[in-house]
Amino acid sequence: DAGVIQSPRHEVTEMGQEVTLRCKPISGHDYLFWYRQTMMRGLELLIYFNNNVPIDDSGMPEDRFSAKMPNASFSTLKIQPSEPRDSAVYFCASSLLPQGNSPLHFGNGTRLTVT
C-alpha cells in the first residue's frame, strides 16, 4: 500500500487566498483525521471522519476552515480566506479502527505558508 497520500507537499499563498489541501487515506481505513502542527501548539486535531461522515469538528479553528470527504478515498481541507497565522504543517492520517484502538497512519503533510 502506498500509505496516506497528501497533496501538495508545499503551498505558498498570499493572505486572503483560498487554499485546498488534499488527502487519500489508506484503502480500507474507515477513519480519516486532519491535524495541524505548529511549534507553538504542537499536533492539534482539527476534524475527523468515520465512513465519510464528519464526527467531531470541535478542533476546527474558525469558520474559515472547512473539510469534506465525498467518498472513502478522498478528503479535502479548505481555508478561505487564508491568513498568515494559518501557516503550519497540515497532516492527514487514517486508521482502521477508532483512534482509541489502533494507531494513526500519517501522510507526509502539506507545509502551508501564508504571506
Place this chain on the structure above:
Amino acid sequence: GENVEQHPSTLSVQEGDSAVIKCTYSDSASNYFPWYKQELGKRPQLIIDIRSNVGEKKDQRIAVTLNKTAKHFSLHITETQPEDSAVYFCAASGATGGFKTIFGAGTRLFVKA
C-alpha cells in the same frame, strides 16, 4: 477533556546510553497509549503502543511502561544510536471525547556520537 503532559522537552544523551521520556495523562478512561517518532521534515510514525490492560511492552531496544493508578507512562530507549535522534510524541486516547488522540508536546532527543 484529556490532557497529556510530556517531559523533558529536550534530552541529550551519549551514544550507547539510555533515554527515558515520561508522560502523564488526565483522563482515567484513556485506554490506548501510542508513541510516535518524527524525524526532521517527516511525518510522525508509530514506534510502539500499549493498552491499558498491559503494564509493560518491549520491542528490541524500545520499551514502554504504564502505571494506570498514577496515570503515568514512559518510553525507554536503550543503547541509543545517532539515528534515534528525533522528536518523540506520547499520546493518549480512549472512550471519553470520542476516541480522540491527544498528543504530548514532544521531546527532542539528541544522541551524540
